[in-house]
Amino acid sequence: MAQEMGPGKTFRTAAYLIAYIVLSGGVIFFNKFILSKDYYNFPYPIGLTMLHMAFSSVLCFLVVRVFKFVPLQQPMSTEVYVQSFVPIALLFATTLWLGNTAFMFISVAFSQMLKALMPVAVFLVGVAFKVDVLRLDTLLNMAVISGGVLVASYGEIQFDVVGLVYQVGSVVSEALRLVLTQILLQRKGIKMDPITIMYYMSPCSLLSLFVPWLFLERPAMMATRGHVLLSPGVMVANSVATFALNVSVFLAIQNTSALTIRVASVVKDWLVVFISAVLFADTILTPLNIVGYAIAIAGVVYYNRSRMLEAQQESAREAAKEASGPGPPSNLRSPAGARKHVPGDDEVQLLEEARRMEDPGDKS
DSSP, X not given: OOOOOSHHHHHHHHHHHHXXXXXXXHHHHHHHHHHOTTTTOOOOHHHHHHHHHHHHHHHHHIIIIISOSSOOSSOOOHHHIIIIIHHHHHHHHHHHHHHHHHTTTSOHHHHHHHHTXXXXXXXXXXXXXXXXXXXXXHHHXXXXXXXXXXXXXXXXXXXXXXXXXXXXXXXXXXXXXXHHHHHHTGGGTOOOOHHHHHHHHHHHHHHHHHHHHHHHTHHHHHHTHHHHTSOHHHHHHHHHHHHHHHHHXXXXXXXXXXXXXXXXXXXXXXXXXXXXXXXXTTOOOOHHHHHHHHHHHHHHHHHHHHHHHHHHHHHHHHHHHHHHOOOOOGGGSOXXXXXXXXXXXXXXXXXXXXXXXXXXXXXX
């Protein structure tokens, strides 16, 4: 995706990336502040996630349908929506629910360290669904990442098994969502930008959370209604920040490269880990934490690089095939030629997938 160069472009790119880093880290800290019993003490992660989805649904409707800032690129049939978007939206809601719940039990820093397991989960799920293949070099890479996370976990002072289970569950759910995005959307040639994806997913994600909220959180919320409504301004501000984050990554995706965003994501992860140690009393970094996380991130960076090189080689092969004549449809190619997933935090994963869906030929 060729883009103009110059001081103005460089400034805008830097501004978009800084906005993404600040908003991404800010939303993580904001959610922790709201959910933690030591701060705002709103112990309803499902309710908070539903609030985000409701706010996103309304704003996406305004952006897409009313003001048409992001017009719909193609019609959506009921069959495609039910078969493709509903399963992905359910997993998206589960990812957010479990990830937010983890904040009630573990520190922000430890949560970020566990997220480094994302490439491992995506790889294993990809192999299970036959969109990836077992290879020795990749297995060794996964072992390095897993080993780093194990070291970081061993060094965690505020270790909590419940929080660990919730966060790992969130990672697994996100891995399933990413693989299903490839199978159910990309292979069908569905092309959408990130805002349009949220326009379709947010209402379904909101509805899918209603049943667990009804049984798990509603009774307690009704019993403490006065506390829940203590500061609606905080909840609105949190929802605005979450939607602003989605917009910032949308702008970053449109104006920078995939590599730039991955680098920014790594920088953001490290900043979140260290800043959280200053902001939150439950975050106590140990040398084992830092060493283990550094090992895991090194494995993630290597995985990013190897996947990008493979994607570039695949693009070159496809270009050569197109130049020499028609070849087999892309959905009939072997798993070894399938697009590989690239690890990252939740919102970058979502929008990276959207970027490829918007421009399937761009595999950089």
